[in-house]
Amino acid sequence: MAYGKYAPADMITPVLLTLILVAALGLFGFTLYRRFLLLKAAGADARFDRLGERIRGVLLYAFGQKKFLTGEQPAGLMHFLIFWGFMVISARTLTLFAQGYDPHFYLAGLHPAGLGGPYLLLKDLVEVGVILAVLIALYRWLLSRPARLFGFKPAENRLAGQSHWEALVILLFILGLMVTDFLYDGGRFVLESDPLTLLEKRWSIVSSGVGLLLSGMGPAAVGVVRDAAWWIHILIILTFLNLLPRSKHFHIITAIPNVFFRKLEPAGALSFMDLEKTETYGTSRMSQFTWKQILDMYSCTECGRCASVCPATASGKPLAPRQLLLDLRDRLYSRERELLQKTDGQGGEGNDAVIVGDNLIHDDVLWSCTTCRACEEACPVLIEYVDKIVDMRRHLVQEEARFPSALNRAFKGMETQSNPWAIGQENRDSWAEGLEVPRLSDHPDAEYLYYVGCAGSFDDRSKKTTLAMVKILKKAGINFAVLGKEELCNGETARRIGNEYLFQTMA
Known part of the structure; x- marks a missing residue:
């Protein structure tokens, strides 16, 4: 780096930088590669369709940060500033690495005499924004300490008991990157007076100010x-890079792919299980998750937005979506070698131990989920929690016959009376007594069929919704009809509980 009289020796810097780069990039x-092997070894999942829609989602949720801008503030805006700060500063970081070999290197299109000048102005302003965002984050971690960051008890007792040093280290790293960039430019502006440096100085309004502060020191200092x-x-960047795949900040690499491969089917859709061909009925081992479910585990930011909106967590149940995913991720990492050996035919069944039950994910955790998907709606990187829970429920119900005793009545009711409350089928349309609600048997030419469902037919609160819907349809002049006593349960309750066999029988 031959910047002026006081730069380090020309030969030492490139050689030392090369050695450090080879070691750091090799380890990274x-x-x-090991993380990729786990994805490769996981189950199949078709996620390569509708490419245009997937790309639009990346632009909206990843680069547009939609979930952060519409969620809790100022935390969302803070993340927006840090994300886009890194996007803007990435060009600067590449330039700094290259200038270790050629002190006069500039990225194509970013020469100070061209767009490089406005870029330097933008960079300085963005770095100030990132510093402010980091200070807000440090305040939240050290002083205000919101429960969302430290874990909701009792469901997240394990998370709450951790030291959370990693978050502080990463924030200090980010702060260090901004400060060192200002100091580096400020020092250059004091020591160098060539035309290009002077041109950079005019655009770099913050770095120039730092240079003024440094100008009182001697040239050597x-x-x-x-x-x-x-x-x-340079060292912070390379250390940060190697922390990514070993920490929650792996999402910096995996979040964009995770958004791209998000589920495009209706939110409530669950995976189809071919009961005649499948060898296992549900998920009970790490090796049975799909590659997308593994990618979800990689992508969790530990932000806690999922747990903060989960009704089970709020009511004191043992389920917290974040803790569930972290437990799975920790098991995945701790058994990485064994899982990869198993895929090579070298491992045994003990290397892929059952995770459902007392081993890792307790039954009560799985049965606490209402499958409302509030967690998925809140997740900024579009992690899918409910499908994993239902897959593990399928194992409990269909392989272990292990479920709350209250569900016996629900299953029997659906099998015999076509509703989970076991209320007589003759009462299916009692909600419509005294009303002129057209039946499909009497009006086969109806344009629309209104499927009421079990809750709308039998639950007192849901009946009010049914009646309101009928009034709306009539008021709008819609030609509709209901099935009445001919309507049967579609089995969706059985499916969400994990009884896929009963669902497919009824559907």
Whole structure:
């Protein structure tokens, strides 16, 4: 880095930088490769359709940060600033690495005499925004300490008992990147006076101010600050890079793919199980998750938005979506070697132990879920929680016959009376007594069929919704009819509970 008289020796910097880069990128590549092998070994999941819709989702949810801007504030805006700060500063970071070999290197299109000038202005302003966002984040972690960050008890007792040092280290790393960039430029502006540097100085309004603060020091001291800032910046980047696949910040790499491969079917749709061909009925081991479900585990940011809206968590149940996913991820990482050996034919059944039950995910955790999907609606990286829970329920119901005793009546009611309350089928349309509600048997030419469902037919509160819907349809002049006593349960309750066999029988 031959920037002026006080730069480090020309030969030492490129050689040392090369050695550090090879070591850091080699370790990063090895870790990433192991993570990829786990994805490759996981079950199949068709997620490559409707590419245009998937790309639009990436633009909206990943780059547009929609979930952050519409969610809790100021945390959402803070993340927006940090995300886009990194996007803007990435070009600067690449330039700094390259200038370790060629001090006069500039990325194509970002020469100071061209677009590089406005870019430097934007970069300085963005870095100030990132510093403010990091300070807000540090305030939340160290002083205000919202429950969403530290875990909701009792469901997240394990998370609440952790030290959370990783979050603080990452925030300090981000702060360090911004500060060292200002110090590096400020030092350059003091020591160098060539035309290109002067042009950069005019655009870099914040870095120029830092240079004024440094100008009171002697040239040798400023040179030390400048060179130290460059090296610290480089080392932080490479350390950060290797922390990513080993921490919750892996989402920096996996969040965009996770959004791209999100479920495009209706939110309540569950995976189809071919009962005649499948060898297992549900998920009970890590090796039985699909690659997309593994990618979900990689992508969790531990932000807690899912747990903050979960009715089970709020009511003191043992389920918290975040803790569930973290438990699965921790098991995945701790058994990585065994799982990969199993895929190579070297492992045994003990290497892929059952995770459902007392081993990891307790039955009560799974039965606490209402399958409302509020967690998925809140998740900024579009993680799918409910499908994993239902898959594990399928194992409990269909392989272990292990479920709350109250469900026996529900299953029997659906089998014999076509509703989970076991109320006589002759009462299916009692909600319509005294009303002129057309039956399909009397009006076979009706344009629309209004399927009322079990809750709308038997539950007193849901009946009010049914009656209101009928009034709306009549008021709108819609030609509709209901099945009345001929209507049967569609089995969706059985499916969400995990009894896929009963669902397919009824459907």
